[in-house]
Amino acid sequence: xxxKEKKYYKxxxxxxxAGDEYAVRVVKANSSSNYEPQKYKSxxxxxxxxxxxVLSNNRTMVAKTITLIESNSEKHHQKANEILARLIDHxxxxxxxxxTGVPGAGKSTLIEALGLYLIEKGxxxxxxxxxxxxxxxxxxxxxxxxxxxxxxKEENAFIRPSPSSGTLGGVxxxxxxxxxxxxAAGFDxxxxxxxxxxxxxxxxxxxxxxxxxxxxxxxxxxxxxxxKGVIELSDALIINKADGDNETRANIAKxxxxxxxxxxxxxxxxxxxxxxxxxxxxxxxxxxxxKVISKFVQLTKTNGVFxxxxxxxxxxxxxxxxxxxxxxxxxxxxxxxxxxxxxKSEILKGNLLPTKAAEELLKLYFRxx
Ligand SMILES: Nc1nc2c(ncn2[C@@H]2O[C@H](COP(=O)(O)OP(=O)(O)OP(=O)(O)O)[C@@H](O)[C@H]2O)c(=O)[nH]1
Ligand SMILES: [Mg+2]
Numbered sequence: 001x002x003x004k005e006k007k008y009y010k011x012x013x014x015x016x017x018a019g020d021e022y023a024v025r026v027v028k029a030n031s032s033s034n035y036e037p038q039k040y041k042s043x044x045x046x047x048x049x050x051x052x053x054v055l056s057n058n059r060t061m062v063a064k065t066i067t068l069i070e071s072n073s074e075k076h077h078q079k080a081n082e083i084l085a086r087l088i089d090h091x092x093x094x095x096x097x098x099x100t101g102v103p104g105a106g107k108s109t110l111i112e113a114l115g116l117y118l119i120e121k122g123x124x125x126x127x128x129x130x131x132x133x134x135x136x137x138x139x140x141x142x143x144x145x146x147x148x149x150x151x152x153k154e155e156n157a158f159i160r161p162s163p164s165s166g167t168l169g170g171v172x173x174x175x176x177x178x179x180x181x182x183x184a185a186g187f188d189x190x191x192x193x194x195x196x197x198x199x200x201x202x203x204x205x206x207x208x209x210x211x212x213x214x215x216x217x218x219x220x221x222x223x224x225x226x227x228k229g230v231i232e233l234s235d236a237l238i239i240n241k242a243d244g245d246n247e248t249r250a251n252i253a254k255x256x257x258x259x260x261x262x263x264x265x266x267x268x269x270x271x272x273x274x275x276x277x278x279x280x281x282x283x284x285x286x287x288x289x290x291k292v293i294s295k296f297v298q299l300t301k302t303n304g305v306f307x308x309x310x311x312x313x314x315x316x317x318x319x320x321x322x323x324x325x326x327x328x329x330x331x332x333x334x335x336x337x338x339x340x341x342x343x344k345s346e347i348l349k350g351n352l353l354p355t356k357a358a359e360e361l362l363k364l365y366f367r368x369x
Pocket of ligand 1: 101102103104105106107108109110195240241242243278279280281282
């Protein structure tokens with residue numbers, strides 16, 4: 001057995017022609033961390049265990065903490081808040097980057113290329129995915145894992161793929177809280193992927209410092225398919241897949257976007273959003289992309305826009321937590337839960353107006369308890 005085979009081997013049950021995604025990796029324990037396997041074996045980790053685990057960059061503990069934070073149960077909620085309160089002082093020291101674009105534009109591939117490039121430069125990279133991509137493309141969980149295969153094997157990378165649809169019970173991933181955990185664990189570049197449809201890119205924009213839109217060159221009608229609003233949220237427009245036969249078309253698309261950008265409002269005060277080409281597969285343009293991001297960070301930190309945006313985001317986070325919490329409590333209320341099916345059927349039968357139904361359900365929730 002060669003050294004490589006010893007490290008990665010395939011389990012007995014792997015299908016014929018299975019690729020590397022079936023490889024199992026044996027990882028040596030990290031002796032520099034405080035992690036003691038016996039301690040966590042039989043009992044659920046305590047707040048202390050999780051906080052210590054995250055701060056010592058123990059990835060199992062980082063993953064467990066995120067799972068706890070994403071849980072909808074009341075019991076986990078208390079514990080999650082205690083942990084977050086302890087971690088928040090250790091967070092903030094990172095560059096948060098949002099990546100959006102139509103399905104198949106190459107977001108995951110680009111994240112892998114950029115992530116590997118950054119790790120090479122000594123960074124620690126966390127990758128998060130925000131739904132709704134899994135509900136639309138169904139099964140992007142496996143997709144993300146296999147697409148970021150090289151990155152997922154890196155010790156200095158942490159990848160949290162999109163939750164499978166339904167696991168969060170209709171509540172979107174707690175991305176801001178997850179960012180806090182990753183930063184406290186020492187990840188200094190946070191990459192957040194979201195599919196460019198619907199509302200999710202607005203949400204992601206409100207959590208990141210730098211936001212970019214990934215496009216691909218089409219048959220000259222790129223601009224029609226992309227909402228102007230999304231471009232106006234972006235600090236860079238990347239035309240990906242600028243390789244092979246596609247390179248010329250990508251350059252034409254870049255010129256079209258550059259033209260269009262003159263007429264749009266920039267997303268960040270003092271920063272001119274520009275279009276760039278790159279190839280996530282060949283790696284061409286990744287270096288330049290990082291230069292753009294670094295320049296952005298330097299400029300916005302100097303002119304105060306970086307800090308100002310982060311402050312605004314803290315306020316937004318606060319109120320979005322209040323909204324989420326109210327919503328969660330409402331739908332978690334047993335009486336409300338019991339009545340919802342009946343209300344729904346009465347509305348559909350035409351016996352109850354939606355306005356009346358909403359009023360009654362809220363009244364039920366705010367009853368004397
Ligand atoms: N030629 C070429 N193909 C690419 C490039 N980047 C990505 N692809 C291919 O495009 C396909 C989609 O790539 P993904 O990275 O999964 O795209 P995505 O935007 O993350 O897709 P969703 O997560 O489903 O929205 C894959 O088959 C990639 O191999 C590139 O730079 N050049
Ligand atoms: Mg993807």
